[in-house]
Amino acid sequence: MAETGSPSVLRFENVTVSFDGEAVLRDVSFEAFEGESRVILGAAGSGKTVLLKTALGLVQPDSGRVLVFGKDLGKMREGQLFDIRSRIGMVFQESALFDSLNIEENVAYPLRNQKSIRCPAGEVHGRVEQALDFVELGGTLEKFPAELSGGMRRRAAIARAVVTAPPLVLYDSPSAGLDPITAHTIMALLIKERDMTQTTTILVTYRYQDGNLMANFRYNSKQGRLEPARHSDGPLPCTTFMVLREGRLVFEGDQDRLESTADEYISKFCKHRE
């Protein structure tokens, strides 16, 4: 559950979002704290992506408040939102890499364009290489997104999201549509990023396996691979699960509560615990 002693990073207060009169998020309230991992489960069309876009200020709520790092997004103009967004990394569902830019330019984009980052021009290349090495994509700097496989594009998108070392990272179904091996590789990168930089992570997915990995595995930097958290030193990763159904938040709690729930819809997501 949430670490109530830690500062609040993301807070939704009775948020409702509608498109063309149809509500896609209904009265959603939750709060994520620093260092916490949140796994948001839900079927297609349940409002998962809209929730992330609302957290970024890309979508304005019809009612309710969204507070990021304690600041109310509803009271900010687009220019001010850029400053907040520079502290949030976002991996979009289909990667959303810019087709016309090569991988180096894509990953360098936030460093060059986010005013509040102020990365000296001489440092950009080094940081891009570092971010691409982190996702094991060194050597693809000159390639264009169309030349990469789906999994490689996802990894490049992760590199772009974390190159500025943001304290909050949002992942929109990062393993969707990938084969199991590649999906596992992507999830391993997410956990590696979380554990090496202590970022707050919001993961939206329809795959329970992804949430299970987040909740029970830790990245071992010495061995360079994931290991069960119970076998490693330190406390278990603080992971909270949320379930969205038709725009409503129908569950919020830890993995044990999720698995013991009697709700038919919620239990459908946790049939395949690894």
Add this chain to the structure above:
Amino acid sequence: MLDLLKEPVLAVQEFVVLAGRAFQNIFRKPHYFDDVILQMDTIGVGSLVVVVLVGLFSGVVMALQMSRALAQYGEVEKTGTLVAITLARELGPVLTAIMMAGRNSSGIASELGSMKVTEQIDAMRALGTDPIQKLVTPRLVATCFMLPLLTVIADFVGLFGGWVIAIVKLHLTSRLYWTSSWQALEWNDVAQGLIKPLVFAVVVSLIGCFYGLRASGGTQGVGRATTQAMVAATIMIFITDVMITEMFVSQGVS
């Protein structure tokens, strides 16, 4: 009835907001000069061949048609006059703009539409860039520079096409053709011939961007946006053409 009007009124409102922000961004930092140059190359240089061909053949056709009409009054030597006036005032600006609408409004709409449906526009906003500043303003500026230039080129090539007909088919002298063409043109013709493409440039670029940024519903939505942009831009070119011509006519300078 009100529900029927709601969507078009909202669309007009969105277009006005987009246009306002695109113009406002011309004077606001950051300026994406690289993108302006890139768009000038894509929109301007890329359209050169088609504009030259259209200009040439419209000049040829105008000379052929006008000579037949003028022959009834024994005034074939005035062919250059009519070709020059028609091209400078109407055909040059309108045909060039229509070519640009077909090639660039649709191109812009499909490019921006693809970016929209693949979340690249959202990514741009998430990564600290205003999509209107980065995508719309450079296209607007580039089109406003290139369309008047292309129109001037189309006018000259059209005059050249008329000259070929005047020499080969009508057996006029070069001197007679060029003198009558040159003397026919007044400053207000030149003004009209340059104001029109400038206004058309705004129409072509902003309509392309508007439909592109509104695209939704995957590849089908991109296709729809592309078609809508081309059709709307073409219609708006004719409507604005009538308005500008009427302004010149009502001021007695046509």
